[in-house]
Amino acid sequence: MAQTATVPSAGPTSGVDTIPRRQNLLVQFVKAQPLGFVGFLIILLYFVLAFGAQWISPYDPEAVDFGAMLSGPSREHLFGTDQYGRDVFSRLVYGSRTALGVGILSSLVGCTLGALVGAASGYFGGAIDNIIQAIVDVMLSFPLIVLAMVIVAVLGKQSVFGIDMNLVAAIAIPMIPRMARIARSSTLSIAQLPYIDAARAAGYSHLRIVVRHILPNIIAPYLIMTTAFIAQAILLEASLSFLGLGVTEPTPAWGLMLSGTSADFYKAAPWMIMFPGLAITLAVFAFNLLGDSLRDWLDPKMKG
Amino acid sequence: MIGYILRRLLLVIPTLVGVAVAVFFLIRVMPGDVVVVKLRADGAAVTQDAIDAERKRLGLDKPMVVQFADYMWGLTRLDLGKSLWTGESVGKEIAQRFPVSLQVSIMATIIAVFIAVPLGTLSAVYRDTWVDNLIRVLAVSGLAIPGFWLGMIIILGLLAFFNWLPKIGYVSIFEDPVTNLAALIWPALSVGYRYAAVVTRMMRSALLEVMREDYIRTARAKGVYQKLVVRRHAVRNALLPVVTVIGLEFAFLIGGLVVTEQVFNLNGIGKLFVDAAARGDFTLIQGLVILIATIFVLVNLVVDVLYAFLDPRIRLN
Numbered sequence: 001m002a003q004t005a006t007v008p009s010a011g012p013t014s015g016v017d018t019i020p021r022r023q024n025l026l027v028q029f030v031k032a033q034p035l036g037f038v039g040f041l042i043i044l045l046y047f048v049l050a051f052g053a054q055w056i057s058p059y060d061p062e063a064v065d066f067g068a069m070l071s072g073p074s075r076e077h078l079f080g081t082d083q084y085g086r087d088v089f090s091r092l093v094y095g096s097r098t099a100l101g102v103g104i105l106s107s108l109v110g111c112t113l114g115a116l117v118g119a120a121s122g123y124f125g126g127a128i129d130n131i132i133q134a135i136v137d138v139m140l141s142f143p144l145i146v147l148a149m150v151i152v153a154v155l156g157k158q159s160v161f162g163i164d165m166n167l168v169a170a171i172a173i174p175m176i177p178r179m180a181r182i183a184r185s186s187t188l189s190i191a192q193l194p195y196i197d198a199a200r201a202a203g204y205s206h207l208r209i210v211v212r213h214i215l216p217n218i219i220a221p222y223l224i225m226t227t228a229f230i231a232q233a234i235l236l237e238a239s240l241s242f243l244g245l246g247v248t249e250p251t252p253a254w255g256l257m258l259s260g261t262s263a264d265f266y267k268a269a270p271w272m273i274m275f276p277g278l279a280i281t282l283a284v285f286a287f288n289l290l291g292d293s294l295r296d297w298l299d300p301k302m303k304g
Numbered sequence: 305m306i307g308y309i310l311r312r313l314l315l316v317i318p319t320l321v322g323v324a325v326a327v328f329f330l331i332r333v334m335p336g337d338v339v340v341v342k343l344r345a346d347g348a349a350v351t352q353d354a355i356d357a358e359r360k361r362l363g364l365d366k367p368m369v370v371q372f373a374d375y376m377w378g379l380t381r382l383d384l385g386k387s388l389w390t391g392e393s394v395g396k397e398i399a400q401r402f403p404v405s406l407q408v409s410i411m412a413t414i415i416a417v418f419i420a421v422p423l424g425t426l427s428a429v430y431r432d433t434w435v436d437n438l439i440r441v442l443a444v445s446g447l448a449i450p451g452f453w454l455g456m457i458i459i460l461g462l463l464a465f466f467n468w469l470p471k472i473g474y475v476s477i478f479e480d481p482v483t484n485l486a487a488l489i490w491p492a493l494s495v496g497y498r499y500a501a502v503v504t505r506m507m508r509s510a511l512l513e514v515m516r517e518d519y520i521r522t523a524r525a526k527g528v529y530q531k532l533v534v535r536r537h538a539v540r541n542a543l544l545p546v547v548t549v550i551g552l553e554f555a556f557l558i559g560g561l562v563v564t565e566q567v568f569n570l571n572g573i574g575k576l577f578v579d580a581a582a583r584g585d586f587t588l589i590q591g592l593v594i595l596i597a598t599i600f601v602l603v604n605l606v607v608d609v610l611y612a613f614l615d616p617r618i619r620l621n
Contacts, residue, residue: 134322135326138322138323138597139326141323141596141597142593142597143559143596144559145559145562146558146559146562146577146596149562149577149581149589150330150331150581150589153580153584153589154331154584154586156340156584231448239450239451242450242563242566243562243563243578243581243582244578245578245581258453267459267460273453276453277453277456280453281445281449281450284448284450285444285448288444288447288448289444
């Protein structure tokens, strides 16, 4: 809503009155959305932490040291230690792997399935559309975490490559109807356009029309929603882990660092929860910022 | 007006039936096996005999159609079944826990509305000034801060500044209002912050939209003071979408209560839900999900009626 004067159809190339010149996409983005770029930089930092965890973290995140339980921030332990003497900083660094891994994977899965469902619903219309929309409406009457908790309770746990796939499913499934709704409305406006009629007249299959002609046109809302949902997914994973329904000990995860027996110790050792909480907040903040800017940049008409 | 409300009430019934059907299938059709999950959670070795026995006890061995008929028949008599864990009736379990959560929700709503409407207005009126920027940063942070962490920070703050913590254990507001409010204001604040953030953002964008309308320009051209333009012409009209968001967020407060009740050790439905999910108590989960959906449908109804009340044009359609 910050830009009111942008020409809606101009999109990313709306140079105001300069001679149109091919500019690097990133440069364009930085100029148009400086706040979004700040978000991008923070996200980059988290990626560095996640990929370089074994070089950055000074301790093994799961190493227990009963000689150094609950010690405050110091030279040896930058962010202090927890009730098992584990280094909070190292656990935080490794925790970024869990947060980014689960967050990005579940958001991608949820948004991709949602885009497909929504595009099919909008393209075919009629009874298919009505049935899908009825299911979507029911799913939308629950907060994300409620659906996620139900799914966790029904599925249990199942780990693949160190990531709990059922946790990913629990976070991804509630996102499907949210993405489907947006993909459907975008599809409805595209399905009216003459070139879709032309494609149909040319005898192309439904699959080809949806994949080749409709999906490329909903890529902007897809990117925007995926980025915004990563923020939601990180928050959701942290909340579920906090409740003991997500990632399990001893895997380092931010939500887990605030849960369980930590509740008995944090009043005396606030650093145990201060830093993981900040890590969650900053990550969610950064993805929100990037998502908002992408929306303003790619699709000024789209709101929330 | 009354006719409108009655018509809307009638529409609630098919929606609720749809929700009940959806919940039934959501829990049974999912690939996992609730019985296996539950038995594993009990820590016992899972034998096929044990699974069969448990299925029989829960009535899960009956054909799906019979189960569905039993379930729907139960619902018409408001019978949600028995908790798998405690054996108590689900309705009773929920009824015991409901008052705390309801009170926290209402308090959070009051806090959110009293914070968000003025802040959102200020933010829109002083658009792009430092006031606006400050409020927007506060609002965006509200969306990013995890509710459980905020709760812990509030507890740390209470300890640091007052060296005091609310007593554990729930006292009804009708028995001892002071103790009750002293304990519940903190969880209400920690769920209320996010709530306020969402409403502030909506208030700001709705007001900005309204301020561009012709009748605002007319009022200004007539020489009406800025304060009066905002108060009498702009805010009233901007409140419509804000009411929707307040309603939606109220219906979704359970999402915040789930974590906040854990932090503050409140025995509300949020905590009940977490326990039910952790124990795989699917009759209890089923009951809670139906309750949450019912709240959502009813809140939507209230919002629609409020809408018709606030904007007479809507009733005509």
